[in-house]
Amino acid sequence: MKKIFRSDSDKYVAGVFGGLGNYFNIDSTILRIGFIILLIPSVFTLSLIYIAVAMIMPKEDIY
Numbered sequence: 001m002k003k004i005f006r007s008d009s010d011k012y013v014a015g016v017f018g019g020l021g022n023y024f025n026i027d028s029t030i031l032r033i034g035f036i037i038l039l040i041p042s043v044f045t046l047s048l049i050y051i052a053v054a055m056i057m058p059k060e061d062i063y
Helices: 016-024 028-039 045-056
Strands: none
Touching: 016 028, 016 045, 028 045
């Protein structure tokens, strides 16, 4: 069973899109571009959602 984590290796801010891209097997750059495109029309509500997800989503365990 796959688990979702914030990425430590594929991150620009908090690693949320790197983790989502890894979980859904898509390029994280596509997620980042979609986020930027939807950020303005959402009146920056998505930024609050991003911050909440970054605090809730666990970090990737690298051993």
